Amino acid sequence: MINIALPKGRLGERVYRILEQVGYPCPSVLEDNRKLIFENPEAGVRYFWVKPSDVASYVERAAADVGIAGKDVLLEYQPEVYELADLGIGKCRMCAAGRRGFRDRRDQTLRVATKFPKIAKGYYSAQSRDIDIIKLHGSIELAPLVGLSDVIVDLVETGKTLQENDLEVIETIVPISARLIANKVSYKFKYQEITALCSQVDELCRQR
Ligand code: PRP
Secondary structure, rough: EEEEEEOOOOHHHHHHHHHHHOOOOOOEEEEEEOOOOEEEOOOOEEEEEOHHHHHHHHOOOOOOOOEEEEEHHHHHHHOOOOOEEEOOOOEEEEEEEEEEOOOOOOOOEEEEEOOOOOHHHHHHHOOOEEEEEEEOOOOOHHHHHOOOOOEEEEEOOOOHHHHOOOEEEEEEEEOOOOOEEEEEHHHOOOHHHHHHHHHHHHHHHHHH
């Protein structure tokens, strides 16, 4: 039995359809209810719906053998897991952004609002820029609009949220996409199953 942590939401549903196609079906996963665990013993698979930012914790601690996590979460938390494949979906980019026309006056500490303090610190320390991190959990774009921060470090997908709030990208820090990750012990003890799943998923994603 292979235990798979799926990120709750649209990305998770897309990933499930890929896994279903390559031989890990469990149709009850897509039922409209609030259950969190789904099992198909015949296919040898058990799925969990997990908050996207928690997938890496479930996999790191072996509650799941494999999972699908955003590269953003992997860069931020650096969990002890194997990153097996880039699925090439859930694409977006991690960016520094500010109000339109914002110019950084380097004589003052830059106030940076973000859900990703580690990524933000890494980015600004590479520029030797002195910053003050304001850790938020959502609606990051609001911070510079109401004077809570000078800039933000956040995910940009379509760019619509920035645009509709008179913000603009200052610089792209890193491109982001969904990654297949595995627990290190599971990888050893369920090597055949995990590598088979990985190569099938990888192949299908490359064809898309
Ligand atoms: C994410 C991200 C941006 C937005 C970017 O937020 O933090 O706010 O999506 O998408 P766009 O470029 O397509 O507009 P999310 O929807 O996860 O909500 P949050 O505000 O709770 O972080």
